[in-house]
Amino acid sequence: MPTSHDLSGLMKFLDRDEWQGCFNEVFDDHFGPVLEACEMEFEDLAGIVSGDWAMTLWGCAFEDFLTQEFDGQPANIVDDYVKRRGWKESAQSRAYMLALRTSVMSLYEVSNVVPGQSLVARDLIRGGEPVTVSEGTATKTLKQWDKIAARIVPVMGKNILAGGVLPFTPQATESLFDGLRTTFGKKKTKKLPALNDDELQAMASLFTLSWLFDTLDRVMRGPLLQNNDGDEIVFHNVRFPLASGVAPQDIASRLNSIPGMLQESEKFWSWMEEVPQGRDKPKTAGATTLDTLMDSGSNVIGNAELKDRFLHLSTNSAARAKSGTDLIRQVLGDLVRTPLTEISTVEQMMAERPGRHTQTPSSSIPSEIAEQTIHEFLDRHYLDTLDQPVAMLGNKTPRQAARTPASRQKAADWLKYLENQTAKQPDPNHPMATYSFEWIWQELGLRDLRR
Known part of the structure; x- marks a missing residue:
């Protein structure tokens, strides 16, 4: 028996001669520019973005096709199918097909996610009040303030997501908005044009193309990881052989004299940045930043460990x-010999250590104490940040932006970005992931924009 959202019968109906040519026109709108630019076939996409995403993309084109009207009678495939074969479908399936018939693709901001149950979606293009969506699968991975391109359709008294759901990065979002502004003559302003449903429906292929170009660009370039200094992540293990007759306590005494070198145990030190992170360090657009914060909030830039007559600097x-090598050679002098360096890329580390998770010395601290300590540090950090210029706010401070009617929304978007990135911690119980930004919304007077 067909499921309530089963479109298999409609997809088989697509093989009829009168509809295959029409679908090919829509398919070319969604994929033609990408396939031509990359000199590939659609089947090649599955090997680049994975087969599941290729199916989702095909679904986006198919759902767009279901809304189209063509010359001749019947003009729409849903109308034709329901008339000829609708008796084979359940009431829910027919309702779903007819809802897709008049659906519109848009970009939504997600909030109030209840895993396995529901989410609230705010239309970033057409505006209006946020709507509650009943959803069981996507809500298990979506995070607060994620952006998705989707069709929200009403079926049997509930709003649901259609099958073609694409997660949008900030880069893909800006590409989509640029395309809308260009198409509707708003190139000289950041404001989006006011679009009605018919105009937005005509731009459905732009959502697919924006997602595809952004994804292919990131895949082709490969994931770039960098630390807070803006340096590419490449792991270095520098091994200093201890000189003959040198005792571990001799090394420990010298290491403890180095500013920023914090002794965690008898043979382990955390090398921390002396000065708080600068705000203008170089960053690569689109790169993911990877670094470690200690309980105190200090940034860890390395570790030193005494092991088997070697001092290891990582x-x-x-x-x-x-x-670090220059610093240790300067301080330890003839207590150590010429070091040897081992280098590993992120890919090599992942291949050599499958399934393992690095633990810092601070992992022995009770979780409730670690959480309180990190949350207190973040409170101080963000309180200070509220009075510092932020590039995303046009170098205004968050307080300045929040007081200006023209930039209040930018301040809210900045806060949402912070929340969204924090929510994406791999471990949902990590103190970073459990931190609440509620007080900042209140402090800046932006609670009315937190929706």
């Missing part, structure tokens, strides 16, 4: 490795 970039 860092995550070539620049930090050089700086």
Whole structure:
């Protein structure tokens, strides 16, 4: 028996001669520019973005096709199918097909996610009040303030997501908005044009193309990881052999004299940045930042460990490795011999250590104490940030932006970005993931925009 959202019968109906040519026109609108630019066939996409995403993309084109009207009678495939074969479908399936018939693709901001049950979606293009959506699958992975391109359709008294759901990065979002502004003559302003449903429906292929170009660009370039200094992540293990007759306590005494070198145990030190992170360090657009914060909030730039007559210095970039090596040779002098350096890329580390998770010395601290300590640090950090210029706000401070009617929404978007990135911690119980930004919304007077 067909499920309530089963479109298999409608998809088989697509093979009829009168509809195959029409679908090919829509398919070319969605994929033609990408396939031509990359000199590939649609089947090649499955090997690049994975087969599941290729199916989702095909579904986006198919759902767009279901809304189209063509010359001749019947003009729409849903109308034709329901008339000829609708008796085979359940009432819910027919209702779903007819809802797709008049559906519109748009970009939504997600909030109030209840895993396995529901989410609230706010239309970022057409505006209006947020709507509650009943959803069981996507809500298990979506996070607060994620952006998705989707069709929200009413079926049997509930709003549901259609099958073609695409997660949008900030880069894909800006590409989509640029396309809308260009198409509707708003290139000289950041404001989106006011679009009615018919105009937005005519732009359905732009959502697919924006997602595809952004995804292919990131896949072709490969994932770039960097540390907070803007350096590419490359793991360095510098091994200093201890000189003959040198005792571990001799090394420990010298290491403890180095500013920022914090002794965690008898043979382990965390090398922390002396000065709080600067706000203008170089960053690569689209790169993911990877670094470690200690309980105190200090940024860890390396570790030192005494083991088997060696002093091991571990860092995550070539620049930090050089700086640390120079520092240790200067302080330890003839207590150590010429070091040897081992280098591993992120890919090599993942291949060599499948399923393992690095633990820091602070992992022995009770979780409730670690959470309180990190939350207190974040409170101080963000309280300070509220009075510092932020590039995303046009170099205004968050307080300044929140007081200006023209930039209040930008301040709210900045806060949503912070929340969204924090919510994406791999471990949902990590103190970073459990931190609440509620007080900042209240402090800036932006609670009315938190929706």
